Amino acid sequence: MPPVRRFIRILLTVKPLLWGTMIAAVISAASVLAPLISPVDPLAQDLSASLSAPGGQWILGTDALGRDVFSRVVYGSRISLAFAFWVLTLSLLTGTVLGTVAGYFGGIVDSVIMRVSDIFLSFPSLLLAMIITAFTGPGMVNLVGVFVVVYWAVFARLIRGQVISIKSMPYIDAARIAGTGPFGIITKHLLPNCFSPVIAYGAMMMGDFIIGETALSFLGLGIQPPKPSWGVMLADARNYLFTAPWLMLAPGFAVLITVLGFNLLGDGLGYLLNPKQHERVGVSYGNTEG
Amino acid sequence: MQECELIQVKNLSKTFTVPGGFTQRSYIEAVKDVTFSLQPGETVAIIGESASGKSTVGKIILGLVKPSSGEVIYRGQPIHSLKGNGMRAYRKAVQAVFQDPHSSLNPKMRIEDIIIEPLRNFGYRGDCRRRLSYLLEVVGLSGEFAARFPHQCSGGQKQRVAIARALAAEPEAIVLDEPLSALDMTIQTQIIALLKSLQAEHGISYLLITHDLRAVKAMADRVVVMYKGRVVEKAGKEEFFRCPAHPHSRALLEAIPVIGGLQQCKVII
Amino acid sequence: MEILKVNDLTVYFDTRCRPVKAVDGISFALRRGETLGIVGESGSGKSVTALTVMGLAQSIGARIVSGEVWYDGKNLLSSQDLYRQVRGKKISYIPQEAAPALNPVLQVGKQLGEMLSVHLGLSAGDVRRKTAQLLETVELPQPELVARLYPHQLSGGILQRVLLAMALSCGPDIIIADEPASSLDTTIQAQILRLLGTIKAREGLSLILIAHDLGVIYQNCDRVLIMYGGRIMEAGLTSQILENPLHPYTVSLLETYRCLEEGMKQPGLTKSCPPASRENIPDALGCVFAYRCQRAMDICFLKKAPSLTLDDGRTVSCHHLLHLRQDGNPDARM
Numbered sequence: 008m009p010p011v012r013r014f015i016r017i018l019l020t021v022k023p024l025l026w027g028t029m030i031a032a033v034i035s036a037a038s039v040l041a042p043l044i045s046p047v048d049p050l051a052q053d054l055s056a057s058l059s060a061p062g063g064q065w066i067l068g069t070d071a072l073g074r075d076v077f078s079r080v081v082y083g084s085r086i087s088l089a090f091a092f093w094v095l096t097l098s099l100l101t102g103t104v105l106g107t108v109a110g111y112f113g114g115i116v117d118s119v120i121m122r123v124s125d126i127f128l129s130f131p132s133l134l135l136a137m138i139i140t141a142f143t144g145p146g147m148v149n150l151v152g153v154f155v156v157v158y159w160a161v162f163a164r165l166i167r168g169q170v171i172s173i174k175s176m177p178y179i180d181a182a183r184i185a186g187t188g189p190f191g192i193i194t195k196h197l198l199p200n201c202f203s204p205v206i207a208y209g210a211m212m213m214g215d216f217i218i219g220e221t222a223l224s225f226l227g228l229g230i231q232p233p234k235p236s237w238g239v240m241l242a243d244a245r246n247y248l249f250t251a252p253w254l255m256l257a258p259g260f261a262v263l264i265t266v267l268g269f270n271l272l273g274d275g276l277g278y279l280l281n282p283k284q285h286e287r288v289g290v291s292y293g294n295t296e297g
Numbered sequence: 298m299q300e301c302e303l304i305q306v307k308n309l310s311k312t313f314t315v316p317g318g319f320t321q322r323s324y325i326e327a328v329k330d331v332t333f334s335l336q337p338g339e340t341v342a343i344i345g346e347s348a349s350g351k352s353t354v355g356k357i358i359l360g361l362v363k364p365s366s367g368e369v370i371y372r373g374q375p376i377h378s379l380k381g382n383g384m385r386a387y388r389k390a391v392q393a394v395f396q397d398p399h400s401s402l403n404p405k406m407r408i409e410d411i412i413i414e415p416l417r418n419f420g421y422r423g424d425c426r427r428r429l430s431y432l433l434e435v436v437g438l439s440g441e442f443a444a445r446f447p448h449q450c451s452g453g454q455k456q457r458v459a460i461a462r463a464l465a466a467e468p469e470a471i472v473l474d475e476p477l478s479a480l481d482m483t484i485q486t487q488i489i490a491l492l493k494s495l496q497a498e499h500g501i502s503y504l505l506i507t508h509d510l511r512a513v514k515a516m517a518d519r520v521v522v523m524y525k526g527r528v529v530e531k532a533g534k535e536e537f538f539r540c541p542a543h544p545h546s547r548a549l550l551e552a553i554p555v556i557g558g559l560q561q562c563k564v565i566i
Numbered sequence: 567m568e569i570l571k572v573n574d575l576t577v578y579f580d581t582r583c584r585p586v587k588a589v590d591g592i593s594f595a596l597r598r599g600e601t602l603g604i605v606g607e608s609g610s611g612k613s614v615t616a617l618t619v620m621g622l623a624q625s626i627g628a629r630i631v632s633g634e635v636w637y638d639g640k641n642l643l644s645s646q647d648l649y650r651q652v653r654g655k656k657i658s659y660i661p662q663e664a665a666p667a668l669n670p671v672l673q674v675g676k677q678l679g680e681m682l683s684v685h686l687g688l689s690a691g692d693v694r695r696k697t698a699q700l701l702e703t704v705e706l707p708q709p710e711l712v713a714r715l716y717p718h719q720l721s722g723g724i725l726q727r728v729l730l731a732m733a734l735s736c737g738p739d740i741i742i743a744d745e746p747a748s749s750l751d752t753t754i755q756a757q758i759l760r761l762l763g764t765i766k767a768r769e770g771l772s773l774i775l776i777a778h779d780l781g782v783i784y785q786n787c788d789r790v791l792i793m794y795g796g797r798i799m800e801a802g803l804t805s806q807i808l809e810n811p812l813h814p815y816t817v818s819l820l821e822t823y824r825c826l827e828e829g830m831k832q833p834g835l836t837k838s839c840p841p842a843s844r845e846n847i848p849d850a851l852g853c854v855f856a857y858r859c860q861r862a863m864d865i866c867f868l869k870k871a872p873s874l875t876l877d878d879g880r881t882v883s884c885h886h887l888l889h890l891r892q893d894g895n896p897d898a899r900m
């Protein structure tokens with residue numbers, strides 16, 4: 008079966024993956040194509056149309072400053088996705104390096120790295136993020152840094168566990184006998200076999216990052232107005248909860264769908280990347296032995 | 298005689314520490330005072346039940362586990378003193394085939410990459426692709442296997458790949474750790490035939506670690522019986538099957554299931 | 567007397583291209599008090615047959631295309647409810663690997679007791695008495711001690727015995743053992759098989775024993791089915807079949823076995839069995855073994871061999887034999 012057809016078949020069989028991929032694709036497309044999709048500049052104010060209800064010229068209405076809510080939600084996806092992407096990449100990178108070192112070398116290195124990660128994991132993550140932001144100040148770059156500091160430990164632990172379990176596999180011994188050095192063993196044998204659960208978990212964590220960013224921005228500690236972040240929009244909407252509920256519903260719904268999408272994607276990937284599930288999907292090359 | 302020994306194992310012992318809570322630790326003597334030698338071109342079988350320490354001996358010889366005391370001597374040099382090029386030469390000289398073909402091949406690598414890996418690592422100068430197709434041919438696999446992943450091969454085919462990987466380094470000895478026990482009987486005979494023909498052709502020594510006496514009968518020249526970490530009997534194969542000295546050896550021999558019509562080859566003790 | 571009868575059982579695995587015929591129309595019967603061996607290479611369908619008889623085919627993703635499993639006057643395959651009544655109680659199963667079959671966080675005595683209280687509804691005191699008695703039946707050296715230990719504290723051989731005790735707990739009529747202890751040492755395997763035989767004889771059970779080692783079959787089974795490619799090649803009394811094989815596949819299996827037994831002195835023998843690979847065998851119109859058979863004739867590739875019952879009660883599916891018989895040479899040897 009050609010790879011494309013195989014992929015489509017997998018998608019159609021694993022429902023969470025299908026929905027997750029679709030939602031993630033739609034939202035990514037929206038963020039990339041934001042200038043084409045949104046009818047007006049998300050920052051453009053039209054005070055004469057302040058707090059217009061949805062419908063007509065304004066698909067999702069306008070806020071107190073007469074900015075188009077639809078445009079702002081669409082542009083908001085850019086901020087959320089970019090934020091989640093950078094946090095994921097950087098925390099995964101840090102976590103992979105530290106987790107691999109800890110798991111592979113063990114001993115005192117392992118103990119030190121793991122105790123430090125314990126400390127980070129023992130704080131409620133949002134609270135820790137708030138405390139650090141209080142020192143660093145708000146803003147996109149700072150917020151990414153803060154989240155990496157908070158979440159690297161999660162990935163480090165995950166990777167370390169994987170490395171330890173895979174380290175004892177006979178093929179690692181076999182590679183050592185075949186003359187492969189520690190670096191080759193880590194990059195060619197350990198990491199490729201560690202990543203399946205990490206990728207699935209990472210997709211799931213994207214949702215968490217987006218919620219975290221929204222929450223901090225809502226509290227005024229994250230992305231700063233007038234940038235159209237969903238959290239900022241929700242904060243603005245608080246004052247008009249009863250008079251203009253669309254201000255709250257639009258970004259709230261956007262967060263809901265996006266997080267749901269990434270959670271489904273993570274779920275689906277977890278299912279897909281577990282080779283034992285392949286047979287059920289009917290995509291393996293089949294060890295059909297009785 | 299000293300010079301012609303390829304690998305000599307002298308008074309090897311290994312004690313594992315089992316961490317037990319905060320205070321007490323327990324120690325397991327996996328291998329105790331094991332001595333034997335392996336000549337070029339011969340097959341020595343280490344026989345024993347599981348937990349008899351036979352696999353640990355194999356791992357020590359392969360340099361995967363450090364012995365607590367005693368040494369492994371390769372061509373007159375203790376291997377723990379080898380460094381850099383010397384160690385690399387030893388790694389190249391002693392290869393291994395493991396019990397479970399499913400877990401001894403990296404599932405994310407294609408067969409070609411698995412076999413080429415030792416070629417690259419040991420600085421093979423010739424054409425890797427040509428060597429790859431030669432090795433596949435030697436172990437009886439067609440060229441189409443090169444691009445496959447391990448899960449696309451059957452157990453016997455995977456074990457052939459593992460043998461091809463071991464051969465890639467042009468070793469002087471191969472440690473065979475239960476190479477047959479995960480395989481069907483038909484496949485077992487094929488693999489034995491393959492290993493024997495390779496030995497005849499290239500003069501490779503085998504250290505066969507197994508509890509399966511049929512494999513021993515088929516392959517070994519000499520036999521070392523281990524029981525609870527110690528060597529309890531050393532003998533030539535014929536002698537061992539004719540009159541095993543240690544009661545444990547006798548128990549092992551009696552346990553082979555035989556077909557009545559083949560009574561003539563059952564050992565009379 | 568037949569206690570279990572399997573009729574025309576066909577089980578497929580649906581893979582991406584085409585269904586793989588794991589079991590292809592096999593019929594056999596298990597007589598009361600006998601041990602029936604099923605031999606074959608991996609991929610021959612022997613384990614799938616066992617799991618289907620246990621009513622567990624769906625759990626490994628197999629699809630039952632046709633067939634009947636008759637037990638106690640009922641066709642078990644006709645409803646899952648029937649299976650729920652007999653599985654684990656009247657027909658029990660011993661898997662190859664003991665460790666995955668047990669709960670790692672429960673003491674083995676508790677696990678055994680749980681089976682007793684759930685299936686038989688015994689009181690706590692009865693459970694304790696019965697547990698001890700079962701563990702004694704399987705000849706555990708210190709039953710009270712073993713009952714209080716967790717699976718990871720016990721060796722493979724002891725775990726196999728615990729599983730055997732579990733299989734015996736509800737007083738079954740039939741035990742199906744799928745390569746019991748074959749991953750363990752030869753000595754332990756021999757002990758477990760001997761124990762299984764003793765218990766079978768004492769309790770009057772019937773046993774289906776799956777193995778790939780002909781020696782194991784010879785020493786433990788009354789009758790044997792030789793399976794290849796999901797079909798039965800030859801079936802009959804063990805001694806007859808293994809001492810005087812008629813089907814070319816049985817002959818080649820025995821040659822292999824003998825070759826291994828005698829220390830591979832004649833390496834030429836193995837050439838008669840090229841590597842088996844299910845995926846290379848096209849959906850056979852004729853005999854599944856024809857592609858490996860040295861005696862294959864044209865008809866072998868075209869037409870399924872009918873199964874022929876000989877005077878001594880064995881059945882053989884082979885065109886070659888059929889031809890020889892038609893030529894009026896009933897004693898013809900292959």
